[in-house]
Amino acid sequence: MADIVKIVDGKAQVGDNPIVLFIEGDGIGPDIWRASQAVFDAAVDKAYDGKRKIEWKEILVGEKALNQTGEYMPQESLDLIKEYSLAIKGPLTTPVGGGIRSLNVALRQIFDLYACVRPVKWYKGVPSPMKRPDLFDIVLFRENTEDVYSGFDYQAGSPEALKIIEAVNSLNPDKQLPHINTTGIGIKPISAEGSKRLIKSSIEYAIKYGRKKVHLIHKGNIMKYTEGSFTDWGYELAKAEYADRVITEEEVWDGADPGDKIILGNRIADNTFQQLLLRPDEYDVLATTNLNGDYLSDAAAAQVGGLGIAPGANIGDNQAIFEATHGTAPKYAGQDKVNPGSVILSGVMMLEFMGWSEAAKLIEEGLERAIEKKTVTYDFERQMEGATLLKCSEFGQAIVENMPVKV
Numbered sequence: 001m002a003d004i005v006k007i008v009d010g011k012a013q014v015g016d017n018p019i020v021l022f023i024e025g026d027g028i029g030p031d032i033w034r035a036s037q038a039v040f041d042a043a044v045d046k047a048y049d050g051k052r053k054i055e056w057k058e059i060l061v062g063e064k065a066l067n068q069t070g071e072y073m074p075q076e077s078l079d080l081i082k083e084y085s086l087a088i089k090g091p092l093t094t095p096v097g098g099g100i101r102s103l104n105v106a107l108r109q110i111f112d113l114y115a116c117v118r119p120v121k122w123y124k125g126v127p128s129p130m131k132r133p134d135l136f137d138i139v140l141f142r143e144n145t146e147d148v149y150s151g152f153d154y155q156a157g158s159p160e161a162l163k164i165i166e167a168v169n170s171l172n173p174d175k176q177l178p179h180i181n182t183t184g185i186g187i188k189p190i191s192a193e194g195s196k197r198l199i200k201s202s203i204e205y206a207i208k209y210g211r212k213k214v215h216l217i218h219k220g221n222i223m224k225y226t227e228g229s230f231t232d233w234g235y236e237l238a239k240a241e242y243a244d245r246v247i248t249e250e251e252v253w254d255g256a257d258p259g260d261k262i263i264l265g266n267r268i269a270d271n272t273f274q275q276l277l278l279r280p281d282e283y284d285v286l287a288t289t290n291l292n293g294d295y296l297s298d299a300a301a302a303q304v305g306g307l308g309i310a311p312g313a314n315i316g317d318n319q320a321i322f323e324a325t326h327g328t329a330p331k332y333a334g335q336d337k338v339n340p341g342s343v344i345l346s347g348v349m350m351l352e353f354m355g356w357s358e359a360a361k362l363i364e365e366g367l368e369r370a371i372e373k374k375t376v377t378y379d380f381e382r383q384m385e386g387a388t389l390l391k392c393s394e395f396g397q398a399i400v401e402n403m404p405v406k407v
């Protein structure tokens with residue numbers, strides 16, 4: 001009998017035969033999904049000798065949904081996510097025009113998946129532009145529901161933009177927006193509630209996985225009451241709820257021993273970009289606002305080999321969706337060519353979230369060994385001396401063949 005997964009306060013309750021939803025994705029999605037599902041099933045079977053098994057259930061979102069139902073995001077699919085809680089997805093085309101800004105952003109907002117979690121680390125053998133990519137091992141928590149993504153975005157000259165400009169100009173006669181009819185307006189809401197729950201999940205993660213530091217990344221030097229307050233609320237939370245687990249960077253600046261406490265610091269976002277390039281090993285868990293997180297996660301992924309193998313998760317209190325971070329790369333669709341690593345490593349995150357870390361470990365090791373042997377897809381092959389070019393599905397098989405006998 002298959003079990004329904006429950007997620008309570010962001011934590012999964014999973015039986016031995018959980019139903020997990022999948023969205024194949026558009027473009028390269030079907031190729032990648034086929035390769036990935038085979039890897040997940042092999043790992044679970046091997047890790048638990050057939051005693052555990054995922055029951056995969058497809059839900060339609062994106063172009064496949066449009067073709068079959070006339071809608072990009074049918075209500076039935078949303079109902080299934082609500083009921084079954086846990087899903088993994090390939091990339092989705094962003095519809096051009098129409099009412100939907102982005103299917104990905106919509107899913108995050110509908111299910112209030114407020115924590116976008118992106119681990120970025122280097123796997124041995126992956127081509128990287130860095131001299132020491134091995135020093136890189138961070139987990140980025142990006143707030144997913146607020147900031148300039150919350151959809152208050154008004155075209156220049158629209159009634160909404162004009163109204164807001166009028167209101168702003170009425171606040172202070174000495175400080176006016178000068179171009180009333182030709183100024184577009186976007187609003188950047190950042191709340192204490194939104195900031196604290198995201199920062200809380202980053203601290204909880206650091207505690208659970210034995211991470212040593214959490215840095216709050218912000219642009220509070222300029223945006224004091226949004227980005228600056230994000231940081232202040234983070235410290236407030238740490239003091240109120242984690243006084244016995246967290247110590248601030250300021251408290252250990254004189255060289256004091258933090259003991260087994262997690263060090264909480266903060267960095268300005270622009271500085272963080274150069275710090276991650278120059279001193280990556282000083283960073284561990286990062287928590288940040290939506291737009292900073294968007295930029296930082298792609299830049300960080302590039303340092304360790306690019307988006308082709310960058311995994312991600314969107315986690316809320318009651319639902320979680322794990323996803324490829326790259327797009328649909330339409331020019332490669334149906335060619336069984338691209339790297340399935342991003343969905344496969346998102347599956348590794350999902351298995352860990354489910355508490356099935358033995359299966360997760362098998363996949364990670366299988367992937368690393370396959371890359372070390374230089375049996376890789378085109379994106380890595382073109383950057384490696386003497387590599388063997390594999391198709392998408394063959395790379396999946398190589399991961400399975402390279403899984404260790406025992407973990």
Ligand code: NAP
Binds near residue numbers: 028325330339341
């Ligand atoms: P993209 O699909 O990520 O592709 C850009 C390039 O990245 C590809 O041409 C390819 O590079 C490389 N690439 C992407 N996935 C790869 C993989 N699995 N293996 C190896 N290389 C990979 O970005 P895009 O062309 O800007 O976006 C296409 C569509 O995807 C748009 O509709 C966009 O909105 C959507 N999108 C969806 C998501 C999502 O669902 N999470 C995210 C981003 C974009 P080379 O050409 O160098 O081989």
